[in-house]
Amino acid sequence: MPDIEFSKKLISAVDERTQYYNSVVLPQLLEKYRLIHTCVKNIIEVLIQKSIIKPDPYKLEKKISGVEIIPNEPYLDTERALVIGTRISDYEAILDFVCTYYKFSVENTGFNTIKKFVEFNNTFNWAQFNTTSNSPNTRGFAILYSEAKMNSPALTANMMNDNIFKCANTTKEINMILKDLNEFQKEVYKAVIRKDIFDHPKFNMAKASESIQAEVAEIKKFFPAIANKQPFYPALVEEVAKEDLAPDKASLQEALLQKLEIKSEKTEKKKKKIDTKEILMGAVHALSGLAPQLMKIMEKINENHNLLQAEHQSFFDKFVHALRKAFNIDEPTVLYTINITDATTGTVRREKINIHVFISEIERKINFYNSFSLKHLPGYQKIEKNTSEKILEFLNKQISEAQRLVVQIAALDAFFKEAGNPDTKKLIKGMKMELTTMKNTIINTNQHRADYISLVEEEAQMRKLGIEND
Incomplete structure (x- = not known):
């Protein structure tokens, strides 16, 4: 039958780690987006100052209410400054929205939102920022960037290079945090099943105990009642059943609890x-x-x-x-x-x-x-x-x-x-x-x-x- 004792331990561990993400990890994520925002604004200022791009005249009229994916379609070389200038402006505006209005929390940043953030982060390939990039956005931005550096004072060129370097490193760190958060969201999803479905008065414990497939079928029956617009993920539901009924369930349970355990990272990072x-x-x-x-x-x-x-x-x-x-x-x-x-x-x-x-x-x-x-x-x-x-x-x-x-x-x-x-x-x-x-x-x-x-x-x-x- 579903392991109720393990469910209690797991739900408690997920709750503690949720608090850890909300109080420690996600505030760090916000700081990293703020750093990228500052670097991007610095680069835009130089491009505008050198008249390589023009300020977006419609920027103040655009209403941003969430993270949006910047287009990455090809364009004519004659339209590069206009197209890339607009895309850079939109990218900066969304960064501004993220840094100013978006509330990073486990509850507010689910699977679909994480996927959208990762796609947005790939608007420009900062790690391979060159004029031969396969990405139209990266290639176009790199060409304009190279034009801006030509005949620039060494201090300005170094500042621009430093901003690109920081964008590359920080984006990598952000994507690592989002990857970890995505993995944790799987455990949040499974914990909700244990918390809400197993406690459902009509959930048939005896039937669910017959086999892994039987528990999956019983969970699926009651899933729409607790889904809250979440799709049904068969692989994750099967993991729940295996943690309850598989022959190696003890090792699966122990590994999962260790994975969710919070070490002394919070204190060490704050002190550092x-x-x-x-x-x-x-x-x-x-x-x-x-x-x-x-x-x-x-x-x-x-x-x-x-x-x-x-x-x-x-x-x-x-x-x-x-x-x-x-x-x-x-x-x-x-x-x-x-x-x-x-x-x-x-x-x-x-x-x-x-x-x-x-x-x-x-x-x-x-x-x-x-x-x-x-x-x-x-x-x-x-x-x-x-x-x-x-x-x-x-x-x-x-x-x-x-x-x-x-x-x-x-x-x-x-x-x-x-x-x-x-x-x-x-x-x-x-x-x-x-x-x-x-x-x-x-x-x-x-x-x-x-x-x-x-x-x-x-x-x-x-x-x-x-x-x-x-």
């Missing part, structure tokens, strides 16, 4: 994260993602400023400007008055910006963020040598400064759109997309910082209660 500063340095690396966004913003500010200045320049003014440029003489001070709105009180204050100083400050920030964008760079290694407390202070300061810079750039963007005559206004370049990307980068950095603080506070509370993470 804090000790190695992995989360904090993840925040530092995420912060460096502001560099390509600021580069595009600096270009637009320069262009908009030159448009406004050209309105009022006579031939003599242009001649003087040319002389200044030829002899390396500083341009006269130009002040723009912008309106800064306090997010808390809603009050508006006026602030004067010396545009040349402001552009120089943005350029300084770009070089600063690039200095720690890769792990092997001296800037990254210098930060990593500090204590966790010092790194946290560094992040607090940098996030605060980045948020203030976003406010100033947004106000300057509004100023440019209102200044100048009607003909000039048509040529002014808005910075809404870059500002949105900057805000998302800051949010991502903040999330890493908040995760670290939460873990440290939890550990401190446990020590206070006399509980050690050994």
